[in-house]
Amino acid sequence: MKGLKRRLVLGLPPLGVLVLILAGWYLTTYRILEPDRRFLLPPPHEVIAEGFLEAKIRMDILEAGWVTLKAALIGLAIAFVIGSVLAVLMAQARWVERSLYPWVIFLQTIPILAIVPVIGFWFGYELTARVVVCVIIAVFPLVINPLQGLLGVERGLHDLLTLARAKPFTRLVKLQIPAAMPQVFVGLQSAAGLAIVGAVVGDFFFGRGEIGLGLLLSRYSSRLESAEMLATVFAAAILGMAVFWVFGALGRRLVGRWSDAWGAAERQSASPGSS
Incomplete structure (x- = not known):
């Protein structure tokens, strides 16, 4: 019963916002826009029917999504390496x-x-070129967040290692890097979404090579295919949310047992033995 109540508490507010968005969308399409201008904002059911239920359009979006995801993940991996090295050097x-x-x-x-x-x-x-755009956009949180984690270790823990005459490398590996892991995953979450944006932006403006979501957006826009264009926008947003949630799940899995930032305190307070 508690689990059901918790799911309702977590799920109902976003669903309520979604209902308001859909209501505003339908109101704009059918009450604000003139009939001859409704192609500017087709209603949600039309976007779903023409963008996701139409087999050819759905396949085009899926294939373009894979191209975008590939560029984003390669760029994110490179940005993670660059950001980690810079953060360690700066710390x-x-x-x-x-x-x-x-x-x-x-x-x-x-x-x-x-x-x-x-x-x-x-x-x-x-x-x-798309990967380079992803790296430039995604590298900032992968420097700043790990750096904050590396520099944010409690002074008393540093003093303990100083008493033990620990070398800088030992201090880094045994203390600073483990302490920085929650911030590393926060940076990865932010950077993952930015990498998707970078891949779409690069694809949109380069306009060559494999067809990603950005190039697909450009083509639908040039043909005034609004429903297909909005479906592609939603696909890009869903892709960004998916990678965000993946790194969030990894963070909770790897550091959530002991990090307050990833839910350790919340789970402890909710456990039966807690006061």
């Missing part, structure tokens, strides 16, 4: 942090749409 010496941190911020503030043509000139217009 070991203040002068390294002072030297690199401004450039990490600078990379985050680059208007990615403005440099997409430059990326295309350098790396071509296919998978490699």
